[in-house]
Structure formats: structure tokens, C-alpha cells
Amino acid sequence: MKIEVRDGHLGDFEALFHLYREVAAVPGGLLRREAEVSPDYIRKVMENSLARGVSVVAIDEDRHVVGELHGWVPNIRQLFHVMSDLTIAISPCAQGQGVGRLLFAAFLGRVRERFGGVERVELFCRADNARAIALYRSQGFVEEGRLVGRVKDERGFIADDLLMALRFSAVSGAG
Numbered sequence: 001m002k003i004e005v006r007d008g009h010l011g012d013f014e015a016l017f018h019l020y021r022e023v024a025a026v027p028g029g030l031l032r033r034e035a036e037v038s039p040d041y042i043r044k045v046m047e048n049s050l051a052r053g054v055s056v057v058a059i060d061e062d063r064h065v066v067g068e069l070h071g072w073v074p075n076i077r078q079l080f081h082v083m084s085d086l087t088i089a090i091s092p093c094a095q096g097q098g099v100g101r102l103l104f105a106a107f108l109g110r111v112r113e114r115f116g117g118v119e120r121v122e123l124f125c126r127a128d129n130a131r132a133i134a135l136y137r138s139q140g141f142v143e144e145g146r147l148v149g150r151v152k153d154e155r156g157f158i159a160d161d162l163l164m165a166l167r168f169s170a171v172s173g174a175g
Helices: 010-024 039-052 099-114 130-138 168-172
Strands: 003-007 053-060 065-072 082-090 120-126 142-152 158-167
Touching: 003 099, 010 039, 010 053, 010 065, 010 082, 039 053, 039 065, 053 082, 053 099, 065 099, 082 099, 099 130, 120 130, 120 142, 130 158, 158 168
Parallel strands: 082 120
Antiparallel strands: 003 053, 053 065, 065 082, 120 158, 142 158
């Protein structure tokens, strides 16, 4: 599968809405369920990513959006060094084909280019999502904490949530 990665923009609204609903419909795909992926949610994600963060989109050879990764700096002065609210969504048909790695390479590169004050990128991940954890570790993320019993799905299954972070100073050898 040939993939192009580019910056997300407002014109991606419909494609991202459909992508996020598709991924949320798969158990374990996203923390939000399909019914929780509303136009308002996508609008908020896009506004925050474009105003205070980064959004990168993966496009396949047929020009379909098959993945997106975003995050933003919180609007709290003492957290201006943190890129947070990170979410990655990859269409089930594109999973396991390196799309996540391409999105992370582009995302982290843009964070470094555009947000020189950001020292840390953080995300949450269900502790039972081995594929996602392996992807995050391959990008330099390390587990920093565990929230026991934080996630409870519609069937009543309870899972821990991991806090994972990548510290740019730790990666670059500085600090």
C-alpha cells in the first residue's frame, strides 16, 4: 500500500468524521465509541490541532484518508512544554501496513520543527492493546504510569490505561 502523509486541514472534515466513526466501531479501536464521534467532536479536534498543535493525515493511492494522528499543547501555561491529547486513528483496512509508523514520523518531525518549546509528547493507551504499545515503544515512548481499572467498555470489561510519554531531551541525549 502506497501512503502519502500530509498536514491535516479543514477540508479533511468529512473524511476524518467517517474515519473516526469507522475506527470507533471496532472494539478497542478508540476510547470513544462510534456514537460519541460527532461532528462537534471532530470540529473540536481539528480546531485544537490547527490552532495549538499538529494533525497529519495518511492518504492511500486511491486518495482516501486511511489514518490521522493529532495532538496539541494544552492551553495552560505550565504545560506549554507538553504535546498532549494525542490520538491516532487508522482504518482497519490499513492497519498492520506501516501507516502508524509513517504518521508518527511525520507528527514528531512537525512537533520538533514547529514547537521548539515542547519537551514531551504524551498519550494514553489501554494496557491490553499490545500492537499499539509496540508501535509507541518503537517510536521512543515509555510507560510512565498505569491507571488501574480506568477503562470500562459496554460489556463491562475493565482495563488499565497506560500513560506513555516521549521526552525529546531523553531522545536527543540532552538534559
